[in-house]
Amino acid sequence: MKPSFKDVEHLVRLAGLFLAGLLVFAVARAAYVPEDFGKFGHYRASAPADEAARVPVYAGRARCVECHEDIVQVAAPSRHNTLGCEGCHGALRQHADNPEVAVQKPDSRAGCMRCHSAKTGRPASFLNIDAEEHSGPDPCASCHKPHDPRAESGESNGQNAP
Amino acid sequence: MPGVDGFMYPNEIELQWSVLIVLYPFITGLVAGAFILASLERVFNVQAVRPTYRLALLTALAFLLVAPLPLQLHLGHPERSFEMLLTPHTTSAMAMFGFVYLWYLMVVLVVEIWLEYRKPLVMTARQSTGAKRLIYRALTLGSDNLSPASLLVDDRVGRVVTIIGIPSAFLLHGYVGFIFGSVKANPWWSTPMMPIVFLFSAIVSGIALVMLLYIAICSIRRVSLDIVCVDTVSKYLFYAFLVDFSLEMIDLMHRIYEADESFRALDFMVKTRLFTSQIVLQIVLGTVVPLGILAATQLVSFSSKARVRLYVTAGLLTLIGILAMRWNVVIGGQLFSKSFLGYTTYKVGFATREGLLPAILVMLLPFGILTVLLKLLPPWNDPEITIDEIPAVMMGPSGGAR
């Protein structure tokens, strides 16, 4: 015997409650999901742009070259000619934007030894020395120009370049 | 590095998932297990366990309501957690679990409890006044019909809901297992056995919990417990435990036999950093001893009093063992380096957001909620029909004597 409506009426009330819940869910979805979500994939479409908007801190070698062509010329014959300037001088975008901003000169010993001290595991193709044996306590610049460190190019004159 | 032995990738020294994430599968496991016990009577007609039916449902509800809490305490941005429901990533087990949880809570648990309790809710509403009446009227959703036909509808629909509820309970905790089991980056977690092992250990823990609660509540209420019921529940606990134990042994033996690249590192970890929690707590105290006790009660005759004491002991040890299992999976999976060259240590704080104190409070809260539920929806002593109501009941809403 099929039940009358009155006998299932309470189930209808329950169903109504669930429908109300689904409605709340639909409204929340419309209100809170970012509009551009899902355009390129399951993410906020403007998220890559947000990441790209970050301001670079390193200028990049190409920008240094724009003004310092002379140093590039000095370094050209040496193995330092491919080095990024900021590897030794630190991040320089602020200086590139405003040349008044000073550029730090790396310590002439610690700065050089970070790469050139002989250490187990360093490939032989990369020039390295034992600093004590090589030059005792003397700074590297007493014999080498930082931008053109070849033996034949002589010592650094302590100035900006070469 | 303090607390680090050997080498770990620099970013993996600090654990990502804390003790709160250990509690989460424990709690959802209790829910699934309690429900399976309830379904034993409803679907498989094991009449002996009827006295635990409503208690099991309320226990499941109390614990399921608390389950999101440890997660919210863990999230970096809990205020954004609704994103999981609004923009769920369908490839993420964690996202889909949000819907499994909601489905289980609303469609299975709430509906089944409501249908089971509709009659006493209506009766209580009719017999009370003032604020209490308002509360109960709200709980009945305004329904006042207690005709035999409507009660039959309740029973039939309730049975269907329970039938749907069984695979739903399997899905609920199987999914939690899958959240871990599907992470190929972590060899301690990555195994197809994970959802199944989680599910069966959940069933074991849920049955043990309801059994303990039933014994405790009978003691608090000073009523004599139904010994046949308790005997039957513990018998099912024993069977479930045997299956669970076998599954975990299969997983263990498989790992030992295949001995893949991670095996030596994991083996070392178990024998050192996880020795207490895995060997002592989970395996010996938490599995072998309770299995032995339960086996003894099945094979040897004890007095009722002795049996109940043994069940309580076995039940408590079981719960400790299953909690230890969750700890070993979650924390254990983060103690070793993915380079297999090192180990770290888990430092759990006390009064921090993810420390021991919130963990203890999270575990106590469901019992508080259960106390409220037991008052609101007592599993026993349904209101009797009063003299004044006889004509209404006998007439039925459609009029005419029955």
Added chain:
Amino acid sequence: MDKTRRDFLILGTRLLVMTGATAAALEHVLNGAPEAATEYKKAEHWWAMIIDLEKCIGAGHCVRACKTENDVIDEPMFFRTWVERYHIDMEDPDHPIVDSPDGGINGFPEKYPDGSGKTFFVPKLCNHCEDSPCTQVCPVGATFQTDDGVVLIDKDYCVGCRYCIQACPYGCRYLDPRTHTADKCTLCYHRLTRGLIPACCEACPAGARQIADLKNPNDPAHEYLRTHKMQVLKPQMATRAKVFYNGLDGAVR
């Protein structure tokens, strides 16, 4: 041609270049910062990285540059890129000894002075996998791969559940305690979109790290990949990682 004309031409070119450079510099100064190049089209690029382990000297410039460029947190020490040193005792090759003091940010103190065994350096970073397990598990869509092949994190959407950190086989992710969101290497996406190279590649003194645009037919990466034996980390994970290593020893985890 005679000396004066040649000199004039060189001087003229220099002047032209410097005028152009000055004009560009002036524009930068006026604007305060370089704008993201409006002509950057995602569909024209597919980013990867080539690391030549035969060149890496373990200087740690890359780690330092990355921290500076991307404001990576120092306390606690997390890394978007780091360098590991492997030392293999030939008597016991199954158990390499690995260390990474502060990620290699200050280089590596000498530990194997007698030069025995095999020692080498391995820089690591996010592999920007094509089949990345981290984007697969994110429950909300806060981490994803862009159309140009870079895996990014949406800091405004991440809920901080840490599932992605668990799912990464390479250990390249961490939770930034300042934002309470996941964080990792972005391949300096903000630099790539401006035509610049990532800070780590810029800073490497040995030229061991090279950004590669696989959709650019003129990129030297194509020839490099064709002529060298390349490996990715943990190939058994089938993540289709896009950081390719030359000279990767089998002992590297």
